[in-house]
Amino acid sequence: MAAQIVVVGGGITGLAACWRLERQYPGVSITLVEASERLGGWIRSERWNGVLIEHGPDSWVASKAAATELARALGLEPELVGLRADRAGTGIVLGGRILPLPEGLSLLVPTRLWPILTSPLLSVPGKIRLLGELFVPARCHCDDESLAAFVRRRFGREFYERLAEPLLAGIYAGDAEQLSLLATYPQFRQLECQFGSLLRALWRRHHPARSLRSGVTSPFLTLWDGMQRLVDRLALSLQRTAVLVGVPAISLEPTRPHGYRVVLSDGAVLEADGVVIATPAASAVRLLQPVLADEAAWLHTLPYASSAAVTFVYRDADLEPIARGRGFLVPARESRAISAVTWVTNKFPARAPEGLSVARVFFRGAGTRQCGEGPSERLVALALQELRSLVGLRADPLHAVVSRHDRAMPQYPVGHRDRTERLRLALRRWRGLAVAGAAFDGVGVPDCIASGWRAADTVLETLGLSPGESSGLDADPAA
Template sequence: MRLTVAGGGITGLTAVYLLAEARRSGQWQGEIDLVEPDSQLGGKIRTVHEDGFVVEGGPDALLSFKPEGVGLVRELGLGDELVAPCGRGVHLLKAGRLRRIPEDFLRLSPGRIWTLMTAPCLPLTGKLRAALEPLVPPRRSEADEAVGSFLRRRLGSAFAKQIGEPFMAGIHAGDPDRLSMQALYPTYAEMERRHGSLTKGMVATQRRSSSGAAPFVTLDRGLGSLVERLESRLDGVNVLRGRAVSGVAVTTVGGSRRYAVRIDDGASIVADRVIVAAPAAAAAPWLDEIASEAAGLLRRLTFRSTGVVTLALDRSSVAQPLDTNGFLVPSSERYPLSACTWTSSKWPGRAPASAVLVRAFIGGANGDDLLDADDDVVVARTVDALRPVLGLAGFPRRVWVHRWPDAMPQYAVGHLDWVAALDRALTAHPGIVLAGSSYRGVGIPDCVRQAKEAVTRILSSGNGPGPTADAPKPGEQLVTTQA
């Protein structure tokens, strides 16, 4: 059997690792291919080590309550490198000033009445409305709902606009009134159904979970260590870097149906099974020939562009105490940044003692104008935006700019129905499996889970006796046919 994985981000890379481990343990025998258009594997995980700084150009953490990410880290022998955040809390930028957000608010709960009433980030009317959350009757309909609608209904407009929307939409770079509650935050929707309110649901959750574990973790040398370790475990895998899939066709070899995975240089790989671990927009044209309905559905998913500007600053040049993990920005602020993480306060060992490291986020729901500018303009406007907020004097020591065009899939209301329709459209092709951030979760743990599910499905669909007489034997040339 020959298995081809199209896409070498964290989903595809994990899938290939799992396939290689299954082959090593004797669960199946055959060839494994990984095709990735970039020269680097790992997708948006980009860790840079320079001058004592640890810079994350993409994600910087794993959610602890989703066990697949941390589980993979431990499976790879990196458990001792897991570190918890050293910072706590977050600020809100309001009227140009930073105001501390109570930690209960970040769990979408008004929390204790004293905490709520003394919070500086909400007006009195907003506090009073949020305090009524336990009395708001639960929604009867089980249909999907927009994130913004859910927040306003449960907690009121002020809490939704000032706290909930910057927190949720900042993660997904989208419009809360278009994003799907069931696809992105099913836990909160379930709290309402089961307990009648978020406040009661949070109390019940805290009673069940008394471990005190950090909600998110990272690796001592950055998440790039995860990619490096996965790459080191790909013995015997045919890895094609810098080459992209251009299409998939059905072919017949030795009387059995197989897939010809076309490469952009005109060559093809003949595979028995294909895991498509690429964004929906990239995967759509690959399936035009064999599954036009699925291709059409894939084209419906929209994406938002984002960027990360990381600044290394002299500690003495920053007047603002960096005593939380950073700050969020409501859309009402008309501020060029959507959020800012104080990396050296959030994680240990990210900067030399004489410096601080901050990550500013651009694009997303706050608009893409800044993303279209040259790096010099992006950096200048980012520094100008941070000067009054951080009390910043002077200029950064170092700057790193990472741009992610069309990187954030927008899970619109009805997203789960869209995924179900995709599954139905591919029933005629059980040998093709879609996995990745476009489908069933956007975070690293979600992608790892989808990789595991894809591999389980592929291997359970029939191992076969190994390579057929017409298939390439281990060690033979990778490219088997020419287009």
């Protein structure tokens, strides 16, 4: 009899888990359960008069291989698109002025010193403090700390506030004061312990940015027709997966000796030998309650950040004189409602027909809380006000689209990695049960894909299944 696996959650993580299960074990039969009416989670693309509009992520980090590997396996390699080389450059707002982001700043670490030492973004004392990183004692104990505390400790407050904080806000949409170092950039602690200084590690050519130059031509990749293309092709590739949408899974019950019973909101019951839980934390903890109530309790309080953005379509003649580089970041110290602006048509090719240009305005957490539940017109008006103030853009847009994601981005507090590892260790007591997704393993698209693959492998491994083999599935699921 084929192994029956239920995957709960139809975002990119759950879809990746289904794909991996099908490829790794030909005898598996899968049911994918998604609470909403569509697959893909917060990855969503649409077209307006030929203009590509992304409601979620517009690309993935090329140095994390999972997304690129999946795209290639799905036959999408000819559709991969990198950053436009002719519109390079990013700005950072300082005192209401947009100044260039120094070249060679990657993953929060200066990979080239001269550009940052000559940049007006840092004062002379700030630059001296940056160089003082060479003499900051390494902290090699195992205790976690916040990203903000780490960057300030190593490079100083000014570097954190003016450069690191806006970069982190663009990645995690949250507060770096609360984000765990070990759950986001554990390699920084490793470099600190190995070399005593991140700058020293750079000079010895063992720095984090090195991977960005290892065989990739662009640090970010996307698809010609948008990120939705990856979701659609992935869903279409599934051959032995039954997909149920619009039906939340409300409970999971262990059964002896056959595995698990997944109860759906419409009363249907799915019997399974194994289950992958690939949902946000609130749903995951509810499903885990019968088996790991204590170990999963921390998921109740895992914070999430909401996000909001407005995409504007302009005539090219209106935006071209103003749009420089790929966009700019807005530090929290500027006390503005927005965190970033992307000149979309400068960032990637084929985003709009000739004669049209696209801008995307991102709100920071405070702006999202203040305006996210109000009418879309309020967000549009605030975004236009910020564009007028910062770049002098006074032309009226041809079209505006508001994208909102409530509780979209998990915020890993200090100690998150240890809690996740303890949960996964406890899960090993339950055959065929695994968790995956942004709540545990990283918020980027490659992180979520890799997490889904890992969960699929764990389920097959703990069930004793491997390609071409079968195993007794009648044993105690907690054995």
